[in-house]
Amino acid sequence: MRHRRIALLSSPTSYRTPAFLAAAERLKLEVIHIVDTPEALAREWRRPEAIDFSQSEAAAARIVELVRERPVDAVVPVDDSATLLAALVASRLGLPHNDPDAALAARDKLRMRERLHAHGVPVPRFRPYPAAIDPRSIAQEIEYPCVVKPTLLSGSRGVIRADHPSEFVAAFERVRRIIASDGGDLERAVILVERFVPGFEVALEGLLTEGQLQVLALFDKPDPLDGPFFEETIYVTPSRLTETTQKAVAECAGRAAAALGLRTGPIHAELRVNDQGPWLIEVAGRSIGGLCSTILEFGTGMTLEELILTHAIGEPITSFERRGEAVGVMMIPIPRSGILRRVEGIEEARTVPGILGIEITAKLNHPLVPLPEGASYLGFIFARARTPAEVEEALRAAHRQLVFRITPEIRLQPVTAMRP
Numbered sequence: 180m181r182h183r184r185i186a187l188l189s190s191p192t193s194y195r196t197p198a199f200l201a202a203a204e205r206l207k208l209e210v211i212h213i214v215d216t217p218e219a220l221a222r223e224w225r226r227p228e229a230i231d232f233s234q235s236e237a238a239a240a241r242i243v244e245l246v247r248e249r250p251v252d253a254v255v256p257v258d259d260s261a262t263l264l265a266a267l268v269a270s271r272l273g274l275p276h277n278d279p280d281a282a283l284a285a286r287d288k289l290r291m292r293e294r295l296h297a298h299g300v301p302v303p304r305f306r307p308y309p310a311a312i313d314p315r316s317i318a319q320e321i322e323y324p325c326v327v328k329p330t331l332l333s334g335s336r337g338v339i340r341a342d343h344p345s346e347f348v349a350a351f352e353r354v355r356r357i358i359a360s361d362g363g364d365l366e367r368a369v370i371l372v373e374r375f376v377p378g379f380e381v382a383l384e385g386l387l388t389e390g391q392l393q394v395l396a397l398f399d400k401p402d403p404l405d406g407p408f409f410e411e412t413i414y415v416t417p418s419r420l421t422e423t424t425q426k427a428v429a430e431c432a433g434r435a436a437a438a439l440g441l442r443t444g445p446i447h448a449e450l451r452v453n454d455q456g457p458w459l460i461e462v463a464g465r466s467i468g469g470l471c472s473t474i475l476e477f478g479t480g481m482t483l484e485e486l487i488l489t490h491a492i493g494e495p496i497t498s499f500e501r502r503g504e505a506v507g508v509m510m511i512p513i514p515r516s517g518i519l520r521r522v523e524g525i526e527e528a529r530t531v532p533g534i535l536g537i538e539i540t541a542k543l544n545h546p547l548v549p550l551p552e553g554a555s556y557l558g559f560i561f562a563r564a565r566t567p568a569e570v571e572e573a574l575r576a577a578h579r580q581l582v583f584r585i586t587p588e589i590r591l592q593p594v595t596a597m598r599p
């Protein structure tokens with residue numbers, strides 16, 4: 180095989196980067212690793228690979244310039260922050276790419292709902308409201324139960340269920356504060372309100388080739404996700420849904436990708452299934468997040484990232500079959516806010532049969548912020564066993580061994596006039 184080179188685009192802190200770099204090394208691909216860096220820092224560093232992704236047009240032009248001398252076979256985004264830029268760059272280089280518009284729609288929940296609805300993909304009834312509106316003035320017209328959410332955040336941040344008008348008013352105001360604390364402009368921001376879709380949730384990991392979807396793994400999320408907040412916890416594959424339902428899920432995810440205009444590369448879709456069939460919650464033009472991909476292996480031992488990179492450079496893939504037994508991962512939820520002092524029981528948890536590993540990713544002596552405001556997990560537990568049920572049980576048993584010592588955070592308040 181001739182010498183191959185890729186441009187890998189990532190944020191500076193993505194959990195996903197090491198897995199992609201390791202995959203490139205095993206595949207003997209040379210990597211130009213381009214890292215999202217705020218303009219001021221990028222100028223100071225003068226490293227050509229430090230580029231501000233938020234200025235997507237200028238960033239695309241710089242990357243095209245950068246690879247002129249060192250041509251690449253593919254432009255691979257590691258996470259959501261890079262999908263738009265990767266699409267822009269690949270289109271200018273004449274490489275297979277997603278429509279930049281599709282990359283945008285996959286990141287903006289309102290655009291996504293509009294496109295999916297327009298293409299007949301089953302989505303809950305939805306309506307955008309200006310973030311600045313007084314929620315009391317609309318609380319009576321909402322259909323309950325509903326879900327209130329920001330359009331541009333991720334990781335379930337700010338996603339809140341409300342069952343009646345007073346919960347709605349509180350949820351709306353809370354989402355507004357979350358958008359503001361994230362730097363959003365409340366005069367222009369939109370808050371999405373949609374019907375709550377009851378049902379069982381799954382996540383589909385897939386790979387698109389010229390618009391055709393190949394399912395790589397379908398994960399069940401066996402913990403009920405009924406709100407008011409929607410913390411991700413357990414993912415287990417293979418799915419325990421019937422063949423027929425799994426087919427319907429895959430078909431729905433494929434239609435959703437097509438509706439958005441995603442045509443190439445990985446997708447990660449979330450769907451809910453109830454007696455009316457699958458409903459599309461979200462589809463992203465990237466692979467599964469966090470450290471979750473660690474548990475996946477394909478064909479003769481390829482990692483998910485090796486599969487994605489092989490596909491990106493247009494090499495044939497010998498097998499999309501997932502190898503081995505049932506596997507699962509638990510994203511360890513944050514039980515309460517405070518300062519994480521210590522984690523006990525890790526050794527005991529590791530000895531639970533079926534447990535492959537435990538990674539605590541939260542930093543000790545740092546504040547923990549639970550949902551809906553927070554944006555991270557305590558860490559990950561990985562498991563493998565004969566059946567999905569055994570995987571789920573192993574994850575729960577290991578989690579029960581863990582004790583998180585969290586002390587209250589003492590916030591220093593600015594002194595204001597004391598009341599008499």
Ligand code: ADP
Pocket residue numbers: 288303326328332333334335336338373374375376377380404409449451460461
């Ligand atoms: P994010 O991009 O932050 O992950 P999502 O829209 O995917 O936001 O919502 C996060 C989770 O909240 C979903 O995985 C699902 O469990 C729940 N959720 C979101 N919208 C709905 C809805 N309309 N009905 C039921 N559950 C929902």
Ligand code: CA
Pocket residue numbers: 334335449461
């Ligand atoms: Ca989601």
